[in-house]
Amino acid sequence: MSAATFSARLIGWQSSHGRHDLPWQVSDPYRVWLSEIMLQQTQVATVIPYYQRFLDRFPTIADLAAATQDDVLAHWSGLGYYSRARNLHAAAQMVMARFGGQFPHLPAEIAELPGIGRSTAAAIAAFSFNTQSAILDGNVKRVLTRWAGIAGFPGEKAIENKLWLLAESLLPTNVTDMPAYTQAQMDLGATVCTPKKPACLACPLSDDCIAKATGRQLELPTAKPKKAVPERSTVMLLIHDDAGRVLLERRPPTGIWGGLWSLPETGSTLDAENACRERFGLRVELEPALADFTHVFTHFRLTITPQPAVITGPCNALRDDELRWFSYPEALAAGIPTPLRKLLNR
Known part of the structure; x- marks a missing residue:
């Protein structure tokens, strides 16, 4: 086992054990984008009913762009982190004005839209356009820090840069594998390589996982230094x-x-x-x-x-x-x- 087989193992695992019935597992970039924004800081089970109601009201980017902010916030109410909804609305209007209503394909262009960072832009591009781009959300950080034995808080710039380089080095060479590979990383972190009770026996990466070999699964990723809550x-x-x-x-x-x-x-x-x-x-x-x-x-x-x-x-x-x-x-x-x-x- 090695880095050379990392993506192949994940893709194979995804085929048999990953999630295949999520409502946003489509090639429509609008639906993928909406799900990625809703899933920031929010669990899948919570998101699904909001996602479906939101799409019923705003089925296209044009519908979202034409809506009032009050209407958008009303359909977001209860999900929290409301800047996500405001940014979503502003981004839809930018797609209509700047890109003629067509969602941009390049991760760099997607990342210019309000509320979309590097990892989210890469995920949208990978799912929608098979773009060969690395993601680095919380689940992926947990998987990579454990598998590669990388200590240090992932929110620190030096550690994050190290994880980005690692993530980019592990991408599959066949671009048609990008949706499955990207989903596999998310699913593995959400269902197997979990924060408190990782199911190492069910993990396709366990044979060469440094955290498992050294008994450091619960130590990695390194926790953020605690501060008193104001x-x-x-x-x-x-x-x-x-x-x-x-x-x-x-x-x-x-x-x-x-x-x-x-x-x-x-x-x-x-x-x-x-x-x-x-x-x-x-x-x-x-x-x-x-x-x-x-x-x-x-x-x-x-x-x-x-x-x-x-x-x-x-x-x-x-x-x-x-x-x-x-x-x-x-x-x-x-x-x-x-x-x-x-x-x-x-």
């Missing part, structure tokens, strides 16, 4: 009018929950009444604050205090581009953050 807090204003509608405010286009509709926020429950009057021109009566709850992001933990408030005076006209009254069904159908959806359902 804590943040906010008060969400749950403002109701006499019709039972709730006031939502559009988030800024970038940052957390960018472009989504959410509850207005203030720093403290003590500021809530003043915030309603000064920011929105609303006189309100505060009700007892609801129980705090926590939402965990990648880089920090957010504690949310929901503060209900009922309007007691005249309601000034609100600007529809920034503030809007929603009935509860309308709010739940809009693009809103996951913690707000949980709160409204509660």
Whole structure:
């Protein structure tokens, strides 16, 4: 066994043991691209229903490009990491404007689209156009660091560069094998060479895997150095009018929950009444604050205090581009953050 047979072993394994029934296993670059973006930071089982609903609403790149951002975010709502949806929308518009509606073939061109990095561009090109290009997602990094015994956090530039060179050296010579080989790497990492319980006896690479030979499967890849998770807090204003509608405010286009509709926020429950009057021109009566709850992001933990408030005076006209009254069904159908959806359902 050696590097010379690496790709052949993976392709053979994929034929018998890999996944063949995923809805995005097609040659349509739009569907492949959509799946690759949705699968960033999200498990396959979670993605599938969102993927199917999204395609039902936006069956082509042209449909996606012509949609409003609100519509796109509403169909993404619940998947999280909303910059992915905003970038997907912007990329569709770029494909229409720059490439005449035809998805680009070259990985370098694909990587110029918003939200697409080197590995994702290579995967799209390999699946859609049989392009001979290496991928390096989390599953592939785990497989390669174990098989080649490469220590060091893969997020460090020097280690990542080493893995890219290795990945490029292992590509199959026959370009028609690229879709199967690329899928094999993803499947092996997802189903066999898993983070905590790798099934080494079922792995086609086990005979010359350095991690297996040295008993270091759980040490590789080297974990990211741990840092304390920052804590943040906010008060969400749950403002109701006499019709039972709730006031939502559009988030800024970038940052957390960018472009989504959410509850207005203030720093403290003590500021809530003043915030309603000064920011929105609303006189309100505060009700007892609801129980705090926590939402965990990648880089920090957010504690949310929901503060209900009922309007007691005249309601000034609100600007529809920034503030809007929603009935509860309308709010739940809009693009809103996951913690707000949980709160409204509660």
